[in-house]
Amino acid sequence: AQSVTQLDSHVSVSEGTPVLLRCNYSSSYSPSLFWYVQHPNKGLQLLLKYTSAATLVKGINGFEAEFKKSETSFHLTKPSAHMSDAAEYFCVVSQRGSQGNLIFGKGTKLSVKP
């Protein structure tokens, strides 16, 4: 069965410094992977997704993630954090099959200090 593990429940960075949110996946095949962001009192928004094309995926707001099969990782990065990046981030894998159910990690709360 597919699963994702977000290695940090909370990450705190200073504005202007790099962001790294870690995610490891478990799957017996090459999965579809996503990062979603959830701002307080707002809906989940897709940041980026990997679906077996290029392993380095660029998303919105300057975020990107790299699919590394050898490490079973899909870490999310951004070169320079902005105050508006403070939110909850979810690493997600798509359930295998034709229906696309999503399996979410427990989330990483990103705090950005001025």
Next chain:
Amino acid sequence: GAGVSQTPSNKVTEKGKYVELRCDPISGHTALYWYRQSLGQGPEFLIYFQGTGAADDSGLPNDRFFAVRPEGSVSTLKIQRTERGDSAVYLCASSSLGLEGETQYFGPGTRLLVL
């Protein structure tokens, strides 16, 4: 265009009562999903509709939970005899075809509080 909408945004009810939560997906999307997000957790899958039919309801926790999508558009999640443990944010998402790897678009959720 319009995104996924959910009503009500908040619902407070008493233990034992019946509640209905509504989801209006993006127009033309055949796939509709319900998820439940408990405090401090990631969303968990409840049920998936392809058109009017529930293609996978394996995530529904028990028979108090039921969902319908009679015309293949709007869906209603129904919870009978609510319990305090049902308190959570209920999220709805839709996608064009319901295929693996497709982007799902989420609504803002309904926050349910059972007293």
